[in-house]
Every structure is written in C-alpha cells, then in structure tokens.
Amino acid sequence: MDRGGGTRNAWWQTRWFVVAMALAAAIPLIWPEIPPLVDLPGHMARYRVSLVYDDQPWIRQWYDFRWSLIGNLGIDLLVIPLSHLFGLELAVKLIVMSIPVLTVTGLLWIAREVHGRIPATALFALPLAYNYAFNFGFVNFLLSMALALNLFALWLRLARLGRFDLRTVLFVPLSSALWLCHTFGWGVLGVLAFSAEMIRQHDLRKDGRGGHWIESWVRAGLGCLPLALPMVFMIFWRSGDHVTGKTTDWFNWWAKYNWVKMILRDRWKVWDIASLLVLFAILVKGVRDRRITYSRNLVLSALFLLAVYLLLPRIVFGSAYADMRLAPFVLAIALIALRPRPGITPRSAATLAMLGLVFYGARLAGTTWSYWLYDREYDRVLTALPHVPPRARVVSFVGRRCGDAWAYTRLEHIPAMMLVRRMAYTNDQWSMAGAQQLTVRYRAARGFAHDPSEVVTDRWCRGQFWRPLTYSLAAFPRDAFDYVWLLNPPPYDPSLIKGLTPVWRSGRDVLLRVDDRTQPPPPPLPDYLLRIIAQQRLKGVSSAR
Structure with missing residues (x-):
C-alpha cells in the first residue's frame, strides 16, 4: 500500500x-424542510405506515406492511x-x-x-x-x-x-x-x-x-x-x-x-x-x-x-x-x-x-x-394539504413529458405527504413484494392503486407505463377516491372534471373534491396498445393450455 x-x-x-x-x-x-429528492416523500410515507400500522386499522385496509x-x-x-x-x-x-x-x-x-x-x-x-x-x-x-x-x-x-x-x-x-x-x-x-x-x-x-x-x-x-x-x-x-x-x-x-x-x-x-x-x-x-x-x-x-x-x-x-x-x-x-x-x-x-x-x-x-428553489415549490404545493381531511382517499396526477427533461420538477412523489401528514391514502406508493415491506391492497382503486399511476403525460408514451392525463381523469374509479390532486398538469378538457369541485388552487395546480361519482366513459386506447393487450391475452390462453 x-x-x-x-x-x-x-x-x-x-x-x-x-x-x-x-x-x-x-x-x-x-x-429545506423536506430534502428535495424525487423518491424521498414516497419513502417517508412508507416509514409513516410502519410507525402507525398496528394502531390505525384503516391503514390496513389500504396497505399491507410486513417486516x-x-x-x-x-x-x-x-x-x-x-x-x-x-x-x-x-x-x-x-x-x-x-x-x-x-x-x-x-x-x-x-x-x-x-x-x-x-x-x-x-x-x-x-x-x-x-x-x-x-x-x-x-x-x-x-x-x-x-x-x-x-x-x-x-x-x-x-x-x-x-x-x-x-x-x-x-x-x-x-x-x-x-x-x-x-x-x-x-x-x-x-x-x-x-x-x-x-x-x-x-x-x-x-x-x-x-x-x-x-x-x-x-x-x-x-x-x-x-x-x-x-x-x-x-x-x-x-x-x-x-x-x-x-x-x-x-x-x-x-x-x-x-x-x-x-x-x-x-x-x-x-x-x-x-x-x-x-x-x-x-x-x-x-x-x-x-x-x-x-x-x-x-x-x-x-x-x-x-x-x-x-x-x-x-x-x-x-x-x-x-x-x-x-x-x-x-x-x-x-x-x-x-x-x-x-x-x-x-x-x-x-x-x-x-x-x-x-x-x-x-x-x-x-x-x-x-x-x-425546489423547497419553495414544495412549500407552495403542500399548502393543499390542510384542505384534505384525515383518512381521505386521494388520487394524484403529476404531469411530466415523454422525453426526459434535465431538471425534474421533483413532484412525482410529493403526493405521499398526504399520507405522511394527513394519514390519507395516496396512489404513488411502490408495490413490489420482496423488494420492501409495504404492498398496496386497496383493490377498489384498480389500476390507480400504486406507482406509476400518479405520473401523467399529454399523450401515450411508447415504452412507458404512464398514461395521458385525459385518460386518467376519465378512467380513475370515482367511487374509490374522495379527492383528485393535479400537479403540473398537461392541458386537458375541462369537461373531464365535471362533478369535481375545486377546493384549492395554485397556478395550474388544483385539488378537486369528488362530488359526483358517476363514472364517465374512458377514451379509446391507441391501436398499438390494443395490439399489445391482444398479444398478452393470446399468450395467457397459450399458457393455460
């Protein structure tokens, strides 16, 4: 040496x-009160669940946590x-x-x-x-x-x-x-x-x-x-x-x-x-x-x-x-x-x-x-939290581009602070058995139960699981959620938020209360996604045979 x-x-x-x-x-x-790291708020929500899991029975309706x-x-x-x-x-x-x-x-x-x-x-x-x-x-x-x-x-x-x-x-x-x-x-x-x-x-x-x-x-x-x-x-x-x-x-x-x-x-x-x-x-x-x-x-x-x-x-x-x-x-x-x-x-x-x-x-x-600068953005959007009562069910949609912008908004998992501070359900948790202790069990949320359902774009992005905001607003199950939180949203048709009442707004960001639970018809999927779904169904039939 x-x-x-x-x-x-x-x-x-x-x-x-x-x-x-x-x-x-x-x-x-x-x-910064919250270190502005993209995934950290999501991890903080998991820590919160681990600390209250045995004492808060409604948490167990949404998440499964096992050491x-x-x-x-x-x-x-x-x-x-x-x-x-x-x-x-x-x-x-x-x-x-x-x-x-x-x-x-x-x-x-x-x-x-x-x-x-x-x-x-x-x-x-x-x-x-x-x-x-x-x-x-x-x-x-x-x-x-x-x-x-x-x-x-x-x-x-x-x-x-x-x-x-x-x-x-x-x-x-x-x-x-x-x-x-x-x-x-x-x-x-x-x-x-x-x-x-x-x-x-x-x-x-x-x-x-x-x-x-x-x-x-x-x-x-x-x-x-x-x-x-x-x-x-x-x-x-x-x-x-x-x-x-x-x-x-x-x-x-x-x-x-x-x-x-x-x-x-x-x-x-x-x-x-x-x-x-x-x-x-x-x-x-x-x-x-x-x-x-x-x-x-x-x-x-x-x-x-x-x-x-x-x-x-x-x-x-x-x-x-x-x-x-x-x-x-x-x-x-x-x-x-x-x-x-x-x-x-x-x-x-x-x-x-x-x-x-x-x-x-x-x-x-x-x-x-x-x-x-990121902390200022966090402080701004987190002013929405007092407008959500404890135990509410919140579906969040955070906008981003299909292409990778160098400077992230770092808002993708900030909705998790709803769980950290308000004990509310959020749809941005990771759910992968064996990778961590927490998995999502809220079946009523269907395809909007966990990450990456919170990430939305202005169009379908090839090779990604993200959905366009227009599709997500129409397809999320209204009977499963009490609030919709839009952060940095791409443009959308105002008719898609019919029956949703704004309770907080800051610039383009808005928190909406679900008052009308009538489910609108979802927009059609693009042809290439329909072909992928059809191929997966065929594989499933072949496997069953």
Whole structure:
C-alpha cells in the first residue's frame, strides 16, 4: 500500500480540514424542510405506515406492511428510534443529511489510508456526494454506499496495522449490518475489499511470502470471507413465492452512456455537464501528466467497479436504475486514486488543492441554490394539504413529458405527504413484494392503486407505463377516491372534471373534491396498445393450455 513520508501535513491533509469538508457537505440540506429528492416523500410515507400500522386499522385496509429480512432496510430501521426523539420528518432529514457527510469522510479516509496523506487531487471527488442517484432519492442505497466507503477505509487501516484477527471479528457483524441497510453497499464493499486484498497479497511477494496473480486472487477471496455471511441472508430473501420483480434490460449501452453523462445531474444542464468535464479532465491529466501518479490499489478497485457497472442490467429484481447508481462511485474511486508525485513542489500541490476546494465550494453553492428553489415549490404545493381531511382517499396526477427533461420538477412523489401528514391514502406508493415491506391492497382503486399511476403525460408514451392525463381523469374509479390532486398538469378538457369541485388552487395546480361519482366513459386506447393487450391475452390462453 502506498504511503507518504514523515513530513508535516499540508492544510488540506489536517483533521480539522476533513471535519470542515464533511460538515460543509450538509449545507444544501439545512434549509429545506423536506430534502428535495424525487423518491424521498414516497419513502417517508412508507416509514409513516410502519410507525402507525398496528394502531390505525384503516391503514390496513389500504396497505399491507410486513417486516421481513431483506437487504433494503437502512432508513426504515433508523427512523423507528429517531422518530420518537425528533418526529418522523426531522428524523428523516437528519439521516439524509448524514449521507453526503459520510460520503465525504469515506472518500477522504480511503485516500489517506492508501496514499499516506490526502492528495490534493482528492478534493475534486467530493462534489460527487451530490450525484444523480442522490437527487433521485435512492436513500437506502446511498446510505449503504456512504457506510461502505467508511468501512472500506477501516478495512484498509486494519490491514495496514496488521490487525487481521480484529478485522475478521469486526467485519462479520459490520458487513451483515451493511447488507441490511442495502445489498448494493455490501456488494460494493466486497468488490473494494477484494481488489485491495489482491494488491496486498501480490505485494507480499516482495518479501518472499506472496505469489503470482492467480495465487493472490485465491488468497484475496479467503481474506474476504468475513464479508460472506450476508450471502446466506440473500438466499432466504430471494427465495419463496412472495418475491417478485424481474432482472432485465442487459447491456443497454445507450442508457449506460447517459448515466455517465448525468452523474452530476441536478437543475442546470450546462453547469452540471461542465462540472463533469472538469472531473474527467482531472483523470486525463492524471494519465498524461508526469507530475501525477496513481495508486494501483484504487485503480484496480475502480476497474472492478467499472466492470460491475458495465455488466449490471438496468433492472435488478424489479428495481430500476441499478447500474446508474454505481456510476458516480466508479468516478469517485478513480479520482481519489490519483496523487501528485513526491517531487512536485509544495506550492503546486497547494494550488491544485485550492482549485479542488473552489470546485467543491462552487458545486455546493449551486446545489444549495437549487435545493432552495425546489423547497419553495414544495412549500407552495403542500399548502393543499390542510384542505384534505384525515383518512381521505386521494388520487394524484403529476404531469411530466415523454422525453426526459434535465431538471425534474421533483413532484412525482410529493403526493405521499398526504399520507405522511394527513394519514390519507395516496396512489404513488411502490408495490413490489420482496423488494420492501409495504404492498398496496386497496383493490377498489384498480389500476390507480400504486406507482406509476400518479405520473401523467399529454399523450401515450411508447415504452412507458404512464398514461395521458385525459385518460386518467376519465378512467380513475370515482367511487374509490374522495379527492383528485393535479400537479403540473398537461392541458386537458375541462369537461373531464365535471362533478369535481375545486377546493384549492395554485397556478395550474388544483385539488378537486369528488362530488359526483358517476363514472364517465374512458377514451379509446391507441391501436398499438390494443395490439399489445391482444398479444398478452393470446399468450395467457397459450399458457393455460
């Protein structure tokens, strides 16, 4: 493992600097009452159900909630004690704020363990704490990844100190807890630990105790056995009739290219793409500039993670964007692999560190501004909530385009706050047995019971499950719902809301009370959808035979 000499630490290598950078990572999340992450309100609604499920019988008429041993329980478990101390919303906010903080500490700690001191180039990796997966709201995954980075740093430290027995004892429970948080973090820790062990075992050859790469591979596998216990949990989790969800969409190269392009995606496309180009320029400079070298340990880790990214399908066990989530961490590990050569002047290293600090500060400032704007939008639309009585049944329709706009409205799951704050039914919950504890059982809602029924467009979108707003307004079962909430709606025929009384309005957004439950006739489906339905029916007949 590469380590520096005994000279005095520079300002960016001190502990106070690491603490300052970690705390600074929380700045964008200080002001928003609800962290403006696309999926987070939906997760918060699930947490609410978990907390009141045994005490509120009407909730059990709408949702089924069963605790089970699955690799996706990070924040679900943490909110139980923290909500008693701070309330649900503040507890969630504090946990989410810890994710970028832990991501920064993990990256800097790994860099220090591998290089001996934090290299100036490592500061350029810190903005990746606010990546597209974070903005999308994959919070259990992101928490597990932040923990995985810190656990990998601990793994490296114990190896450097020769405390292998202690490492074995510690990482059996730690890896199990990480798996419980989210399977992905545990898998990434395994990849990072294995690659580090390969390098360590190969380097032992220098003093006559190592071996060639094949032998190092075998020894690395044996060294990582303390991380293997969750494989037993995986067998129990993914077996049984209750598990649903397909693994599909392999080798979608165009999507993988787009995920890389969107690593820093937030609000302003030019700013986000330009920032990403800076990071790639640092990598290119690290390859071409003789004043910069790299750690074989972390380069191998980055290559292993890149291979996983390329091989992963887009959908794993029904969970979409599985490969996309890994892209920012491949780049982050590659960036912290770089370091200035020992011969570089202190002034040049300090200049490089200052540039990295300015870049980090600029990204934090942009994210803080962006989140403030999203928070204003959240505050505006949530003024509708007092107009809905507790226990109401609300169907929400949130407009979006068929094409993917760079800046999301981040309103797709804000209807879930009806459940969080008003204990009302909402139709935006995910319902996939085996992927999480909550499934939807409200049969009266029919095709408008769960996600993605809340997403509407101005027309039918090929390859998507979204419906046009005109179809949804005509087809949703009026006898199953008490209110209709339209957010960012595309244009629609006013006759479709006949019998629905506005009780709140803000711009184009409107909350409608269902007064007339007479069901209008649904508009016809397009021909290509009728053909797909006919083909599915034929397949069903063939299967029955």
